[in-house]
Amino acid sequence: MTYKLKIITDGDRLLDLLQDNFSWLQERGYNLGIKVDREENASIINLELQGYTLDRYFNQDDIIYIFKHQMSELLAEYIAETWEKKLLWKEIIKNYKVISDQDKQIVYYKSLEFLRLYNNNDSINLLLNFSRKNKIANKILKYIEDNDFLVIEGFINFCMQDYLTEIKFAIELAYEELRNEKEYNEFIKLLRYFVETQPPRVFxxxxxxxxxxxxxxxxxxxxxxxxxxxxxxxxxxxxxxxxxxxxxxxxxxxxxxxxxxxxxxxxxxxxxxxxxxxxxxxxxxxxxxxxxxxxxxxxxxxx
The missing domain is CATH 3.30.420 (Nucleotidyltransferase; domain 5)
Structure with a gap:
């Protein structure tokens, strides 16, 4: 049995995740070959799952399905962990050119916080983040069921519009909060000026x-x-x-x-x-x- 999947992305983070998460395959008599080619800023990762076993619980189709399912979860984690920051910054640079570099940084960190810390309750945050990653994983699983070639950036741009909308919304919230904070600080400064420039009526x-x-x-x-x-x-x-x-x-x-x-x-x-x-x-x-x-x-x- 042989199953192949080619993934194009950038950097080495995905490669690290792949090398750390599929040890169970060897335990069942399978081998995951990983070959990496470099082209400019891209890493082309060629995966080849090979092996044959008389497992009493899982046949070869089951192994491939489990592998695809785990691969989808791993890629969802990778996108949320690595690509999310890039997508946020790219969107801020593209649509918030008029604000200062310092404000861009503030909007970036606020929007990242909105995406990952929805609630004051840590358990609710974990649940909501899991739900978001689970949606990404399901989209990836459906895609690799019918395709053996995945370009991460292209997949995000063309197959994950709801995820990109969520990122844009987080940035809008962050920018609005920054504006409100600035207005609030100006209001405080105005009140301080008024207090400091008039004589006290009561000590x-x-x-x-x-x-x-x-x-x-x-x-x-x-x-x-x-x-x-x-x-x-x-x-x-x-x-x-x-x-x-x-x-x-x-x-x-x-x-x-x-x-x-x-x-x-x-x-x-x-x-x-x-x-x-x-x-x-x-x-x-x-x-x-x-x-x-x-x-x-x-x-x-x-x-």
């Missing part, structure tokens, strides 16, 4: 924020200060045009205090408004270490 502001977004503000003497400012935004709040988070940030920007004491930090440390406040006021932020008023408010909330 110290204390902020106690609940997990649901409700907040309490008082000055260094313990006097409430939020009510007169909230009245200004009351109509917008009622009409749902302005969130409490936006109101809080606007009040603090308007007051521009020299010092902001954050209370109940364990509950609010990673909330979006608090992150913005920290970035805008930076060195003016102080964390409370369970003061009496803080403990009293926590006690009232828990009741």
């Amino acid at each position: 110290e502001v204390n902020l106690f924020m609940k997990e649901d977004g409700l907040f309490y503000l008082w000055d260094g003497n313990g006097v409430k200060i939020e009510e007169k400012y909230i009245d200004y935004y009351l109509d917008d709040i009622i009409m749902n045009d302005t969130s409490l988070d936006d109101v809080l940030i606007s009040i603090l920007i308007t007051i521009s205090p020299q010092k902001i004491v954050l209370h109940n930090t364990s509950a609010i440390d990673y909330s979006e408004p608090v992150e913005i406040i920290k970035k805008v006021f930076n060195e003016k932020i102080v964390n409370c270490s369970n003061c009496d008023r803080c403990l009293k408010l926590k006690s009232q909330i828990e009741q």
Whole structure:
């Protein structure tokens, strides 16, 4: 029995994978011959599966089918591991010429992350990546069932349009995220400039924020200060045009205090408004270490 398959690709990574993954063939009396020819930037890999055995469980057609199936999985792994990065970069260079080289690199790494880290859960990531590779493997298996000649780049370009669409979508997401980050950073810079160029209306502001977004503000003497400012935004709040988070940030920007004491930090440390406040006021932020008023408010909330 003889089965032949010719694969054209670039580099030596596929050759390494081939040499590491078919030891089981020898155990069943078969030999996988691997011959490599070099042409410019291409590696032409000639595979020849030979052998004959009286295996009680598998006949020769079974061995060929198992080999094709494993070869398809190996090529899918190879494409996802090696070609995916090339395809991402090629697409970025082609369609995002106007952005800087530094931004191209950022988009590249973000899009790669989108493709491989869909979810915060590692198990879900493994499952989704397996599903993606499995789709590639199935396409390859169908192709080599009827063909003994496979050009990796040509196969990707002409037989895997859904995979290329997925790559383009990941890049679009990455580029959009980069734009949003830049807009966000410009917004923070603008707020910092505003805070730094106007005199403080109150020296110290204390902020106690609940997990649901409700907040309490008082000055260094313990006097409430939020009510007169909230009245200004009351109509917008009622009409749902302005969130409490936006109101809080606007009040603090308007007051521009020299010092902001954050209370109940364990509950609010990673909330979006608090992150913005920290970035805008930076060195003016102080964390409370369970003061009496803080403990009293926590006690009232828990009741």
